Amino acid sequence: MTKLFEAPLYPYKRCADQGAGKPVRHPVIVIGAGPVGLAMAIDLAQADIPVVVLDDNEKVSTGSRAICFSKRTLEILDRLGCGDEMVRKGVVWNAGRVFFGDRQVYDFNLLPEEGHKRPAFINLQQYYCELYLVERIRALQVAGKPVELRGGNKVVGLERRDDHTALTVRTMEGDYDLEADWLIACDGAGSPARRMLGLEFQGRVFEDNFLIADVIMKADFPTERWFWFDPPFNRDQSALLHKQPDGVWRIDLQLGWHIDKEEEKKPENVIPRLKQMLGEGVDFDLEWVSVYSFQCCRMEKFRHGRVIFAGDSAHQVSPFGARGANSGFQDVDNLGWKLKLILSGKAPETLIESYDFERERAADENILQSTRSTDFITPKSEISRIFRDAVLDLSEHHAFARPMVNSGRLSVPATYDGSPLNGPDASGLPARTRPGSPPVDAPINGTWLLDAMGHDFMLLGLGIEVPPLTELLGLPVKGITLSGEEIGPDLRTRYLGEAGEAVYLIRPDQHVAARWRKLDWTEITGALSVALGREGEI
Amino acid sequence: MADIVTTANLQEPDAFYADLVAAHDGLSKDESDAYNARLILLMANQIGDHVILKKLLQEAQRTSRKA
Structure with missing residues (x-):
């Protein structure tokens, strides 16, 4: 069976721009067809703003990667026309267990607040999310909306000019040039666009490696989130087990910074660990395994003139709390309407400055939360470990200690307090x-x-x-x-x-x-x- | 605004002090550290009030010998 992420979904096709003789100018070019770039394109195309997405790849993401989509993301996807597909396919879960060392300390049921259309979050492989977004783009194209998705188009050169950016794009048929009034770089944590423009990721807070594996269980296994602190099969680190659709379970093993990635990825090293984790007698197939490195940091400025960074290219945090892709969707949500109003002449170009204020604040909030989670999961000092262990030991006996157990605080959308766009408030309202x-x-x-x-x-x-x-x-x-x-x-x-x-x-x-x-x-x-x-x- | 109590407030100061020290009898340094941490967390939950807890944290810092 060909896996979804092995089939070219938007294969390279020659386009008219390639033989145009001189660089064709576009109002908006998006670099990167990940969840953030695709969502950006949909938001603009829905409003009849012409947009071109360039990606060096032709396929959706390999392996599950981002797997937890928050309520706010689902609400944004509703606005973009593909929330139903996500929720229909995704796994909703509320129950979980927390382990410390070799024992379970407690279990929980999240009991989400009622009166919302969308659940607090769903688990879904990133490749499904991208598939639904690509399908939505196809539907918009059928409806005559001005959106193009160009696979096999690798941006190899960027030059900022006064009111536009010049791009050099490499394809299997050679290079061609383009110009963009607005360039949105959604090209991920390693952002080649950021590098080509000589911009840096600032204020590195911490870095870590995770072994992530998708396994298919051969027998029933509960739909629960299991989180281990300092387990026997991964001493001094953490481990996470999560249910995804199609009988696929996602495993995240924290590895620390000084490791041999190639060695860790070998099945002969991975499988015995997973057996310890899942218990002897649990039969599984290893579908996909990878080592993922991250740094917790952000760009000093998310916008440089008419070049705008959104998603992981602008900010990166640890996976605890699902604040990566979810904050990327909020970047898009924030940016879309501002660009639409500016491009249609309804708002001054200065409106875009509020993107910096609002989303840089949001990134700082995500970095703060992510740092707190990481400090709890991997204590940085002897006394910090003593308190962490005390919280976990108490959590086995007392409910009061459980809110302090921090295995990641789920992404909630930022409130833009103090934003220059905020108008008056009235007293006595919630x-x-x-x-x-x-x-x-x-x-x-x-x-x-x-x-x-x-x-x-x-x-x-x-x-x-x-x-x-x-x-x-x-x-x-x-x-x-x-x-x-x-x-x-x-x-x-x-x-x-x-x-x-x-x-x-x-x-x-x-x-x-x-x-x-x-x-x-x-x-x-x-x-x-x-x-x-x-x-x-x- | 709520304020921390720094006047004598313990009902049985001598007995509490003796109980506190006795609780560590026979514990290794590691076990004592863990015991103290659990005790601080239990007491913090008993107090609950975030402003009071912040003031107590600051007061313990202020009264350090090195301060």
Whole structure:
């Protein structure tokens, strides 16, 4: 059987640009057809912004790689038109066990908060995620949307000019040149684009290696997350077992920094360890094994003029907490609407500066969380190990110690507190939905709040009537009014609290821009102007 | 704002001190360190209040001999 990730999904094809005689200029070129690059292309193409994706490869990612997709990612993928495929295929799990040394210290059930369309997270191999994104691009192409995916197109030269970037692209038929008004580098942690432009990854916090393996179990095995601290088969390190679709289990063995990667990858070294981990008598096939190195660091600036870095090319953290691909999707979510408005002349180019502020903050938050997890998993000092072990020992007996057990804090979307795009807040409304907050879903009228939002600025009137569609500052602004019994308990708790009514201005990425206790068009127009980066223009 | 108690507050200071030392009887250095860590974590959970805990951490630092 040919595995999904072995078949060329977007094979090289000659394109018109290659024989054009002079470099063809494109509004947006995306480098990298990983989850982040593909999502970026979909977001722009959906809004009729022409976009070309270049990738030196022709296939989806090899092996499972990113496997945990958070609720916010699924909500973003809903907006991009492929959330259902992800959730249908993905594994939802809530139960897990924590082991310390050679014993289980406790088990848990996450009991996720109710009243959300999407689960807190799903497990799914990265190659499925990429497959669904490529299929979505194909569907957009059929619908006449301006998006091209060029496999076997390796960017080998980049030169920044005043208002564009010049690219040299290598194919099996030779090199050709392109120009991009905007260049989005989604080419991963090793980002050749970053290197070609002479930019550095700054502030390295720590680095580590992981052996990651996909195994197929030959008998039933529980759908649980198992995490080991300092297990006998991987002393002083950690190990993780996770369920994926198709009967594939993912194993992550932390290896530390000074190791021989080739030696660790050999099946004769991997299989005995896995046997110790899964227990004798558990039959399995090894589908794929790799050693993955990471550094915890970020670029000092994610944007250099009209060259923008998104996803792992801009920031990288440890795999604990699933903050890699998930934060990449949030980068795209943040960038998409800003580029659309700038390219269509509806917002000044300075709007893009808020990407730096908002996503650099988010990266710092992810690095902080990732550093805390790593410090717990691999204590850096004698006293740190003493406390870590004490927490784990206590966790066997007492619930109070369990929230301190840190095997990774699952990615939650960043709240853009202090963002230059934030408008006024009103007192007495819940902190969870303050300006800058990511949207919080809730059931409304038999559907979901987030499904009702769309891709434009929106007014949400709770107990206050707002027009279903209006035009402000040359932009369409949709309105949703809910009142009386339409405001269920989840919506009330999340958006009103003790207040009787409120109006929310929601950004195209669904983050809260501003909110009030009454309807005031001057205020709303002012907040919209701020959210467009036009402050001071009116 | 909540403040930490630095005046005498223990009901039985001598007995508590004796119990604290006696709890370490027969323990190796490693076992004593682990015991102390568990005790600190139990006491911290009893206190709960994040501001108070921060102040206690600072106060223990401030009263170091080297300070």
